[in-house]
Amino acid sequence: MLGVLTLLSLSSLVAPGPPKGRLVLCRHCCDDLEPAEGSGAPPPPAGFNLVPEVHTYINMTILKGDKGERGDRGTPGKAGQEGPSGSRGLTGSKGSKGQAGHPGDPCKVQYSAFSVGRRKSLHSLESYQALVFDTVFVNLDDHFNMFDGKFLCRVPGIYFFNVNIHTWNFKETYLHIMHNDTEQAIVYAQPGDRSIMQSQSLMLQLEPKDEVWIRLYKRERENAIYSDDVDLYITFNGYLIKGSQEGN
Numbered sequence: 001m002l003g004v005l006t007l008l009s010l011s012s013l014v015a016p017g018p019p020k021g022r023l024v025l026c027r028h029c030c031d032d033l034e035p036a037e038g039s040g041a042p043p044p045p046a047g048f049n050l051v052p053e054v055h056t057y058i059n060m061t062i063l064k065g066d067k068g069e070r071g072d073r074g075t076p077g078k079a080g081q082e083g084p085s086g087s088r089g090l091t092g093s094k095g096s097k098g099q100a101g102h103p104g105d106p107c108k109v110q111y112s113a114f115s116v117g118r119r120k121s122l123h124s125l126e127s128y129q130a131l132v133f134d135t136v137f138v139n140l141d142d143h144f145n146m147f148d149g150k151f152l153c154r155v156p157g158i159y160f161f162n163v164n165i166h167t168w169n170f171k172e173t174y175l176h177i178m179h180n181d182t183e184q185a186i187v188y189a190q191p192g193d194r195s196i197m198q199s200q201s202l203m204l205q206l207e208p209k210d211e212v213w214i215r216l217y218k219r220e221r222e223n224a225i226y227s228d229d230v231d232l233y234i235t236f237n238g239y240l241i242k243g244s245q246e247g248n
């Protein structure tokens, strides 16, 4: 009884309405529909027969690759502008006391001395001439300049100077011991038929850069000093007697 009922129900379900006698095939709702027979068929219900719109959604989280390796370091940028100078720092701490120096030489004194000579005679010219010398006996530390004939003071103090010449007969002898450009003492002899040795000496208080030299007078009257190659007649000597900076 139940089986018959079921069969009846099935048959009624299988053939709901299509024309009788036509084979009914099972269809999925998404299968292509056959074109509707005859025009004027009503449009299918919304959402039933339409191809659904596909929304492509790309999940960037999945596409993202792994983190890359660290790149090379870039080139350094240009130096910036110089900033304002800082404030003065604190005064440093006082240094430790230095070692005592070696004891000085109690006998040490400053020296300056020269003794030079000239083997050529000299005649006066229109202008003044410095006596230059060609022979050196003593010239400590080259305080005497052989090129211009001048003693240049390096050690201040009291100096002794002396000059010796030989006169020329029948000619005048006319020289000065000079301190810079100032005459300090003269060596003079009138013309005569007898040539003689003449000398002059003095002491001078000198400061560094002071010069002492012998000047032959310019030609107002002919004057000259004598010398020859056989003997040395002309000498100029000077030495420090007492330096200004020495102790008492």
Ligand SMILES: *[C@@H]1O[C@H](CO)[C@@H](O)[C@H](O)[C@H]1NC(C)=O
Residues within 6 Å of the ligand: 059, 060, 061, 062
């Ligand atoms: C994208 O993918 C990641 C990893 O699979 C997941 O955690 C995340 O929820 C996804 N995002 C969306 C909007 O689906």
Ligand SMILES: *[C@@H]1O[C@H](CO)[C@@H](O)[C@H](O)[C@H]1NC(C)=O
Residues within 6 Å of the ligand: 180, 208, 209, 210, 211
């Ligand atoms: C001598 O000349 C030197 C160099 O010009 C100078 O320094 C010095 O003061 C002068 N001395 C005297 C006494 O004029």
